[in-house]
Amino acid sequence: MSRNQADFRSLIKYLNAKKILDFLKEFGTETTGNIVEDFYSGNIIQYQKTINSADITGYIKLEKQRLISSIVSIDSQSPNDGVIILRRFYKKSKELCKIAKVSELELIGIAVINREVELFLQRNGFISGEMLIPDELGNDGKATCYSKIIKV
């Protein structure tokens, strides 16, 4: 490989890392430390975003050909703000899949605490299952989650 080719590859790698970093920031993650490296290593990346009266918190995780995009908590004083933040979360998750060049997005709701919400998710194609609670949320076993895999 010539020096020009090596420089070009380094530049592409840098630009891609910069793109991911900017995007993770927009997503609502704290872009401290080696977050791009953490993201590509498949570590859990926590995000938190507030829009008007709505808050959304969860984590994203890269797994081979899939981006796991989870919601741990969503809270809003008005359903309208809730819709805005949820739509944004979905849109950004899909965009992140494209930037990270993965073909599947797995949406996950963790530790759903209401039967009606559970039934609603089931009616809309979300599948329930037990998942290991990540260390970041105080790992001590499993919790019921609802997930749906979408081709991007």
Place this chain on the structure above:
Amino acid sequence: MNMKDRGIFEKFESLISEKGLSAEKAFILAEKMQIDFFTRIRMLRKLYNLSLAEAKKIAIISKEHARDSYRDVNEIMEDYHSNLIKTLESCLKTESI
């Protein structure tokens, strides 16, 4: 447990033993101290021996009680979930999820 967690948890542990700090008040106080959501959840789970679902419930109730301390817990949770379903319904109507 990492060093950061240890420092935070010890501080709250002493507040619990000295002042009988409730889980709700601990969550709000930690938020005011700008401790992130995941750490607050870990703290609740560790110090109050809660499941993840129970800790999430405390997070919802404490936020609402910070606005109106007299609101009934069941009413808060009913409103929260009814709002959440409306939000999900509206979102699913327009997005092909």
